[in-house]
Amino acid sequence: MLNLVKSLINSRIITEDSTSWGEGFGRGLPIIHQESCLADCPKCENTCPTGALKNKVINPRGCIFCHSCLRSCPVNAITETEIPVISSSVSTEQLGQELRSKLKKDCRRSLHIRYVDAGSCNGCDFEINSVTNPVYDIQQYGIDFVASPRHADMLLVTGSVTRNLEIALQKTYEACPKPTLVVAVGACACGGGIFKEAYAAGGGVGKHLPVDVYVPGCPPTPALIIKGILAAIDRG
Structure with a gap:
């Protein structure tokens, strides 16, 4: 998680995990857990509508937070960054x-x-x-x-x-x-x-x-x- 935060800071990107407005609102950036990912499975990449997911790496600038990749993963190897609930x-x-x-x-x-x-x-x-x-x-x-x-x-x-x-x-x-x-x-x-x-x-x-x-x-x-x-x- 620390490496993810560092990479986002260096990329000048403000992401959806920064804040939330009420419970259940907003979506976090998808995260691929490489240790659980199936090496020969292309489902997440094939379902990404913007091509932001390539070689098991998500480009935050291209992601539209649709979570199609998360839903398509057969082994649940994709999660999302946490969004704190703030009034x-x-x-x-x-x-x-x-x-x-x-x-x-x-x-x-x-x-x-x-x-x-x-x-x-x-x-x-x-x-x-x-x-x-x-x-x-x-x-x-x-x-x-x-x-x-x-x-x-x-x-x-x-x-x-x-x-x-x-x-x-x-x-x-x-x-x-x-x-x-x-x-x-x-x-x-x-x-x-x-x-x-x-x-x-x-x-x-x-x-x-x-x-x-x-x-x-x-x-x-x-x-x-x-x-x-x-x-x-x-x-x-």
């Missing part, structure tokens, strides 16, 4: 205090984000919209979404970066004051997701821009998106 009120308050502290220390009390849909299915976009609702309300801590990239400190990008939006995404990044933080939100932005083999898909944000933090999931929760923003501020 939503406590977790929201903790995230808020951390945001307030980070912004005060590193961002002069404010952070401006330019959100870019680079060809998503809108699942991640709905979750991003939720971070400004009355439950999370990140604007009260000094975070605001801006219309112009010239005012942005950070790009929050969803989608696999389709061919029609490659140039638009690049120009948006170039228009941002430097240094610009980039956060890829959702499985499609992290590695292409289920659309990565499509003729019009660009394979994720990392192939087009330097990404500071990946937030996988299909879609990730608002809490994980906020944690991704916090992690990017730390790297800024």
Whole structure:
């Protein structure tokens, strides 16, 4: 487990095991226990819809947490990372205090984000919209979404970066004051997701821009998106 945590930290990935919002909510990253795995069994790899599982190794950037691999394993050699059960009120308050502290220390009390849909299915976009609702309300801590990239400190990008939006995404990044933080939100932005083999898909944000933090999931929760923003501020 310690090696898994270290590898995730080094990969700049914020994963679904970070937090949970109420009992029974959310799914952890699948873990393959090699000592129990059947060497000649391809079922888990064949059932993975995004190709995130190859040679008995799961790529977190491609995983959509569907758990098809877990259900297909005939010897139960695949489990998931634990998700701690935390009440939503406590977790929201903790995230808020951390945001307030980070912004005060590193961002002069404010952070401006330019959100870019680079060809998503809108699942991640709905979750991003939720971070400004009355439950999370990140604007009260000094975070605001801006219309112009010239005012942005950070790009929050969803989608696999389709061919029609490659140039638009690049120009948006170039228009941002430097240094610009980039956060890829959702499985499609992290590695292409289920659309990565499509003729019009660009394979994720990392192939087009330097990404500071990946937030996988299909879609990730608002809490994980906020944690991704916090992690990017730390790297800024």
